């Protein structure tokens with residue numbers, strides 16, 4: 001059985017740790033648990049005996065309190081004065097004894113986490129050796145935010161899992177503003193659960209505890225099994241990662257010299273590492289998660305599908321979820337899209353789109369239309385076809401010898417229009433140049449591929465209104481297939497289901513991936529119009545078939561997750577509930593301009609880019625080697641938030657389900673981290 005033992009520490013001495021331990025043990029006993037308690041180190045006083053007696057425990061006092069010193073001093077000193085040393089193996093052995101006898105063991109520390117047990121060994125080190133989740137007991141009044149946050153920070157620094165904070169009232173004083181607001185503030189600032197308050201107890205007798213404490217503490221969440229794994233297993237995973245895994249987009253030389261974070265579980269907006277530390281998922285696990293991690297409905301639908309059919313090929317067969325999903329996607333996609341071609345990821349969705357567009361014209365006998373046009377600074381994925389239509393030098397330069405020839409279309413980064421040009425007029429000037437090019441070369445151009453409205457990986461570059469519509473019209477006028485790559489923007493990220501809807505645009509081909517399965521499983525879809533589809537329907541002998549497909553195309557589990565994703569959109573009214581959150585973000589974001597090295601803050605829906613610059617006046621970028629964006633993201637991690645930058649642009653792209661409180665924490669932590677990284 002999963003153990004639920006807890007180490008109880010406090011923000012300070014005299015906070016009411018022993019009373020809290022007694023109250024929690026009493027409440028748990030009342031729920032039918034066999035509870036053991038332990039006070040491994042005690043200096044002066046009689047807490048261990050008091051707990052044993054009050055809880056009617058039969059355990060040996062030696063096991064409840066293996067290390068005792070007479071004087072009420074810091075343990076390292078109290079034991080030194082008795083010419084003894086705290087015996088850690090003895091503590092560990094006593095804990096093993098109690099563990100075997102009880103369902104739950106509550107281990108009460110001595111003072112706070114940084115209390116020395118020996119000159120070189122602190123309470124936090126003992127918690128780590130016992131491998132227990134931590135409960136922090138805090139005073140409710142003024143000053144407790146500071147003490148509690150310091151305790152949590154130290155716990156995280158030592159790699160401990162903080163299960164929660166409980167307030168302990170040690171006097172009958174009336175509750176003032178600090179008492180009323182501290183729980184919310186601490187939860188918001190730390191990301192740790194506040195599990196309740198132990199009220200002031202005049203008498204420590206069982207009936208009084210049960211009467212006064214009933215419903216005051218969230219025992220269920222306190223006892224949720226820890227997400228972490230043992231210390232030995234943590235080390236093993238890190239070693240194996242370094243030995244066997246080659247990470248994407250990662251300089252592995254650096255990686256091998258760092259301590260990687262290994263994610264073990266997730267719930268809602270939080271990722272949880274092997275130590276049980278919780279992190280706000282500020283980029284939706286690379287722009288994929290939609291309704292939060294471990295969503296009950298999506299879990300259930302995937303589980304149900306698993307019991308029926310895990311996989312069957314779409315080459316020569318069909319399968320139920322793939323059919324149902326195709327119908328659903330066509331029903332919600334911009335008008336005119338009629339057919340769904342499945343693959344597994346964003347790059348393959350674009351790859352298929354490019355090949356379909358190219359072959360469409362070949363099949364039609366328009367052999368000259370063989371070039372794909374794309375924006376010069378675009379990103380559409382990492383397979384060679386999608387790299388060919390990409391233009392991010394850092395990623396793509398080295399493959400120049402391998403990729404096919406394309407037509408690059410210059411389009412302004414909204415923040416960096418030339419000095420003498422005004423934005424957004426300049427964007428439309430560029431479109432005039434695009435038109436001039438189409439006029440001349442449209443006979444050679446098969447398709448134009450773009451990310452509508454927001455160019456994500458290019459640095460969260462956002463277009464002024466009207467650009468998308470005009471691009472679409474130009475493509476129609478010059479017989480160029482218009483491919484909208486909504487791998488990043490699709491499924492609500494810009495505030496509408498698809499970014500194309502922002503301007504009422506229907507592309508000829510639509511590429512979807514990332515959020516399509518709510519971030520559960522790899523799946524992509526390339527949607528086309530009936531006209532394009534018909535361009536492939538000939539006799540087999542004509543050799544005009546689309547000879548393209550991947551083994552896991554239309555995987556039933558992934559399609560079931562995608563169907564569940566769309567059901568949740570409808571059931572939970574995700575898009576209408578998103579609108580106030582987008583507004584909230586737009587009210588929070590201007591504060592970033594208070595930081596002198598923030599050059600630009602861009603937002604479209606739940607997609608945000610905060611561009612850091614060496615000089616705001618001249619917009620001079622930080623040299624990429626300085627990794628200023630990466631440093632800011634390392635800093636947020638220390639405060640329980642996960643972000644991943646795009647060079648000097650800090651990206652926020654939270655799950656659509658993120659609450660206002662979590663959004664506030666995400667922006668506040670990011671603000672402080674940028675401040676630190678750029679000072």
Ligand SMILES: Cc1ncc(COP(=O)(O)O)c(C=O)c1O
Pocket residue numbers: 345346347348350379380381382451456457485486487488489513514
């Ligand atoms: C717009 C766009 N297209 C394509 C891709 C490639 O998707 P994948 O990483 O799933 O291959 C990405 C990935 O970030 C993207 O943002």
